Amino acid sequence: MIRVQPEDFDVGAEIAALTGGNHRIGGLAVFVGLVRDMAGEEAIGAMTLEHYPGMTEKELARIEEEAKQRWPLEASLIIHRIGRLEPGDRIVLVLTASAHRQAAFDACQFLIDWLKTKAPFWKQEETAGGPRWVEARDSDGEAAGRWRKRDPDAAE
Amino acid sequence: MIRVQPEDFDVGAEIAALTGGNHRIGGLAVFVGLVRDMAGEEAIGAMTLEHYPGMTEKELARIEEEAKQRWPLEASLIIHRIGRLEPGDRIVLVLTASAHRQAAFDACQFLIDWLKTKAPFWKQEETAGGPRWVEARDSDGEAAGRWRKRDPDAAE
Amino acid sequence: MKLLYFAWLKTKTGVAEEDVSPPAEVTTVAELLTWLTSRGPGYAEALEDLSTIRVAVNQVYARPGDPVGPGDEVALFPPVTGG
Amino acid sequence: MKLLYFAWLKTKTGVAEEDVSPPAEVTTVAELLTWLTSRGPGYAEALEDLSTIRVAVNQVYARPGDPVGPGDEVALFPPVTGG
Numbered sequence: 001m002i003r004v005q006p007e008d009f010d011v012g013a014e015i016a017a018l019t020g021g022n023h024r025i026g027g028l029a030v031f032v033g034l035v036r037d038m039a040g041e042e043a044i045g046a047m048t049l050e051h052y053p054g055m056t057e058k059e060l061a062r063i064e065e066e067a068k069q070r071w072p073l074e075a076s077l078i079i080h081r082i083g084r085l086e087p088g089d090r091i092v093l094v095l096t097a098s099a100h101r102q103a104a105f106d107a108c109q110f111l112i113d114w115l116k117t118k119a120p121f122w123k124q125e126e127t128a129g130g131p132r133w134v135e136a137r138d139s140d141g142e143a144a145g146r147w148r149k150r151d152p153d154a155a156e
Numbered sequence: 157m158i159r160v161q162p163e164d165f166d167v168g169a170e171i172a173a174l175t176g177g178n179h180r181i182g183g184l185a186v187f188v189g190l191v192r193d194m195a196g197e198e199a200i201g202a203m204t205l206e207h208y209p210g211m212t213e214k215e216l217a218r219i220e221e222e223a224k225q226r227w228p229l230e231a232s233l234i235i236h237r238i239g240r241l242e243p244g245d246r247i248v249l250v251l252t253a254s255a256h257r258q259a260a261f262d263a264c265q266f267l268i269d270w271l272k273t274k275a276p277f278w279k280q281e282e283t284a285g286g287p288r289w290v291e292a293r294d295s296d297g298e299a300a301g302r303w304r305k306r307d308p309d310a311a312e
Numbered sequence: 313m314k315l316l317y318f319a320w321l322k323t324k325t326g327v328a329e330e331d332v333s334p335p336a337e338v339t340t341v342a343e344l345l346t347w348l349t350s351r352g353p354g355y356a357e358a359l360e361d362l363s364t365i366r367v368a369v370n371q372v373y374a375r376p377g378d379p380v381g382p383g384d385e386v387a388l389f390p391p392v393t394g395g
Numbered sequence: 396m397k398l399l400y401f402a403w404l405k406t407k408t409g410v411a412e413e414d415v416s417p418p419a420e421v422t423t424v425a426e427l428l429t430w431l432t433s434r435g436p437g438y439a440e441a442l443e444d445l446s447t448i449r450v451a452v453n454q455v456y457a458r459p460g461d462p463v464g465p466g467d468e469v470a471l472f473p474p475v476t477g478g
Contacts, residue, residue: 012168023193030186037179055371087179121394122319136391211454277477278402292474
């Protein structure tokens, strides 16, 4: 499942809704991304998340589908927030559930890695020097590259 | 933090208690292990978790300390339940938080891998053929072995 | 053809969205980008370093040689930074 | 010396916990295990395959050559299966 929303999410409630009653699940991996108050050496007052409505949902659904092809998942969920967020706010939730823990872990990490390099979101930070668009990090490309061996149609 | 308890835990509440207000956290990884209703081809009615009081806590604390040495964690928590559990019940929670997602992911996976091969818990399953002690799986040893390169005092 | 610009690309072009009618010889993503730079200094500046530009045609990532045509929605944006 | 048995080891020895006084020549984990097998058929059966036995001395994993002595707490158990 995919959700793009300005509203916050409740991790415990999302887990319960997605996995409650499914007794085939042996392991559940969750990643939550949060707004930090520092970017390198600089203080961040807040950030605004822009996205590309329409493509965002398609790209997230495509990434999720890819994860389902690669791992035997019982459930998966990606929630990504948009709009203005402050330090400590949740940005993104990735949840994967499988009979086996390694599949849940790998799928969760794959989803956040790919999301970070493929889903059309852009962060603008509010700093003392004014607003600033966050630059993509090479390390995110490298993290996503780990999964590329089975990705014949990667656009990048 | 370490807890060994018969009681269930609330994942959302544990996350909030451990990480709320810490704006240095950028990524939070969570693993929840659950009781499945099948072990291979066989139906499981319930399971009972035995442990070695005293050593369990020491071993979990040692594993957590090792994770803190290896990764820059802002917070970590291991909760492991004991006693009788039924399919769908939560068994274990591992939670790690760091400025960076990869550290949170790696530490979380390390903790559950090591816990599975080092912490003195034993599962007894209730099957149609009577109670049966679960056998350790080679794959768990291999999973833990991934982290062994920097483990000079491993006993196994 | 509908064009969309995101993040700092939008700031440089000065528009978030526009309808354009490139000449008939513009048939690929690469040709569209070249044509766009001729539309004014903001566009030229936005497209100065193509290594920082990602393109999606009809909401799917596209390569320089991929075709573009009159009915397409073409989005230009910097490398993504979500998650 | 206090001995503890867990999981199926406890079933085979028939006790969860006992105080024992091995002879003075028993000074290592390996010597203790050998001596234990002489204590009855349940013990011999429990310790038949040492590859399935883990030992902790004073709540820390121990190897066959590690020392054991009168005041120690020694636990015997199968490979762990928690998590």
